[in-house]
Amino acid sequence: MTDTTVQTSASGRPLADPSKPLVQVKDLEVTFKTGTGDVHAVRGVSFDIYPGETVAIVGESGSGKSTTATALIKLLAGNGRISGGKVLVEGKDITGYSERQMASVRGGVIGYVPQDPMSNLNPVWSVGFQVREAIRANGVASGRKDIQAKAIEVLQQAGLADAERRMEQYPHQFSGGMRQRVLIGIGLGADPKLLIADEPTSALDVTVQKVILDHLESLTRELNTALLLITHDLGLAAERASKLIVMHRGRIVESGDSLEILQHPQHPYTKQLIAAAPSLASRRIHSSTGAAVTEGVDAIDMLKLAVKHEDTEAVIEAAPVMVSVKDLRKTYSIRRGGFKSEPLHAVDGISFEIHKGTTLALVGESGSGKSTAARLVLGLEPPTEGEIVVGGQNMAGASAKQLFDLRRRMQVVFQDPYASLDPQRSIGAIIAEPLKVHGVGDRVSRHARVEELLEQVALPTELAHRYPNELSGGQRQRVAIARALALKPEVVVLDEAVSALDVLVQAQILQLLADLQEELGLTYLFITHDLAVVRVVADAVAVMEQGKIVEAGPTDEIFENAQQPYTQRLLDAIPGAGIEFGN
Structure with missing residues (x-):
């Protein structure tokens, strides 16, 4: 008599046969219909995903990696379609499936964690409501109490420690990292057999990232859940995925x-990706236009060219202080129900x-206070206590006119190049806006300045007449940098300015920032x-934890000889930190 016992996972779900592919993609073609004709975004892509396997797809923006992932669950944009090939899920071709x-398939068989947490959460519904709806729709739990308990559980699993208390808050009350955790919780809510995670940790700090990835790894082990990671982080792919797929221009150029x-x-494109990826072994980027500079030193002035590495700190100290912050505090009053509140x-x-x-570089986990500190320095919020002096001007005693003038000397580049540019204005109008606000020049001179700025950030001047939706993410971030430079500022605040970019574009933007710093004497x-x-962009580092700076010093010193356990924990959590990449 044969044994018909079915093996089950820790959650009681029957385990899939590990010898049979859960998903088979065969010669997949995806086409988008545009005003200028059909665009073939995915061309002849084939791969298998087995139960419990973690597969990573890497490549630059526009390579087709996210399009491939969304094709697996038929969530392509309205103008997109699967134009060829097959997608077999548990042996059944879903390419002809109706929405019903x-x-x-969606949820119970294949879960999905989209990339952008703000546009994928409804701003008018509470976070708890949206998680409960996903659990109810997938039939994971029934009954109000069970659904509520499951909602809290999946959010805690996704790294939201105070999930029960924050369930009735709204997406705008969460940080980007916390919103990302909500999406991960929703994706995991139905215990899927395959979880597609599109840049699931790009908005998260390294320690929370490690918690999330450790949890996803435990799922693949305990529940036999397969994981498809779409990422531009090669360290993450190396550390977490057993199989890697490299995509370029809609095709797979290397896999294994x-x-x-x-x-x-083996492939030149893969070598290019690896060469562009920053790592702990990297050193400070220097200007590509000037003479070679000693390792670890960025040019403050020409004197630096003659300075040895060990004298770097002394040279930096000799330069005038551009931004000085002393005993800075910002306290918010947080409502806790009724008329009660408590300070944060x-x-x-x-x-x-x-x-x-x-x-x-101001670094730390989500909620450590680094972005709040940046807003205080920019004068976007008033401090509760403390002193901020920029270029000799004390912001506390400044009049409205002095603050307005001070804004010419300080500019900001935000994280999201999609949200920070007005979609209804041309690129030229966006870059010229600070000039108009501050009454600089006339129409002709402003037009000339826009062209000069576009050339400065290595963009063709013809782009001045285009709109943000016609540009790639990297081009948009260059426009954001050009706008920040329009008034010839002395200080530029870069708030997660490269975290949304793939490694090739990121490397270009970081090099651009280094070139501009040397050319214009900018302070970042x-x-x-x-x-x-x-490691590649900063001369000095200040590490923040729970609103305080716990360690600060030259970049090399902090990375090579961290004194605080918190700093060491941040360094240890970097994906792929101990892996040496080839070339």
């Missing part, structure tokens, strides 16, 4: 074992200095959670 048939590909790449110390007595022509305050980027 797809409802049985992750470590084998990343340590011994977002920034709690921090002090730092940024010398002219240098870059200070760089807000980021990506410590690998910090």
Whole structure:
């Protein structure tokens, strides 16, 4: 008599046969209909995903990786269609499935975590309502209490520690990282057999990223859940995926074992990706236009060219202080129900200095207070206590006119190049706006300045007549940088300015920032959670935890000899930190 016992996972779900592919993609073609004709976004893509396997797809923006992922669950944009090939899910071709048939696939068989947490959460519904609706729709739980309990559980699994207390808050009350965790919770809510995660941790700091990825890894082990990661982080792909697929212009150019590909790449495009990826082994980027500069030193002035590495700190100290922050505090009053409230110390007595022509990176986990500190420095919010001096001007005692004039000397580049540009204005109008606001020049001179700025950020001047939706993410971020430079500022605050970009574009933007810093003598305050980027862009680092600076110093010193356990924990959490990539 044969044994018919069915093996089950920890959640009681029958385990799939590990020898049979869960998903088979065969010669997949995806076409988008546009005003200028058909665009073939995916061309002849084939791969298999087995139960419990983690597969990563990497490539630059426009390579077709996200389009391939959304084709697996038929969530393409309205003008897109699967124009060829097959997608077999548990042996059944779903390319001809109706929306009703797809409802049985989405959620329970294939879960999906989209990339943009703000546009994928409804702003008028509470977070708890949206999670409960997903659980109810997937039939994971029934009954009000069970659904509520499951909603809290999946959010806690996704790294939202105080899930029960925050269930009735709205998306705008969450940070970008917290909204991303909500989407991950929704994606995991139905215990899917395959979870497609499109840049699931791009908005998260490294420690929360590690928590999320550890949890996803435990799912693949305990529930036999397969994971398809769409990412531009090669360290993450190397550390978490067993199989790697490299896409370029809609085609797979290389695929196989992750470590084998990343340590011994064969295709020129893969080699290009690896060369562009920042890592802990990287060193400070220098201007590509000037003479070679000593390792670890960025040019403040020509004197630096003659300075040895060990004298870097002394040279930076000798430069004048451009931004000085002393005992800065920002306290918010948080409502706790009824008429009760309690203080939240977002920034709690921090002090730092940024010398002219240098870059200070402010790093820390989500909620550490780094973005709040940046808003205070920019004068977008008033501090509760403390002193901010920019270029000798104390912001606390400044009149409205003095603050207005000070804004000419300080500009900001935001994280999201899609949200920070007005879609209804041309590129030229967007870049010229600060000039008009501050009454600089006439129409002819402003037009000339726009062309000059476009050339400065390595964009063709013809783009002045185009609109943001006609540009790639990297081009939009260059436009945002051009706008920030329009008034010839002395200080530029970069708030997660490269975290939304793929490695090739990121490398171009970081090099551009280094070139502009040397050419114009700019001072940067760089807000980021990506410590690998910090290594290549910053002269000094200040590490924030719960509103306080717990460690600060030159970049090399912090990375090579961190004193605080918190700093060491951040460094240890960087994906792929111990993996040496090939070339």
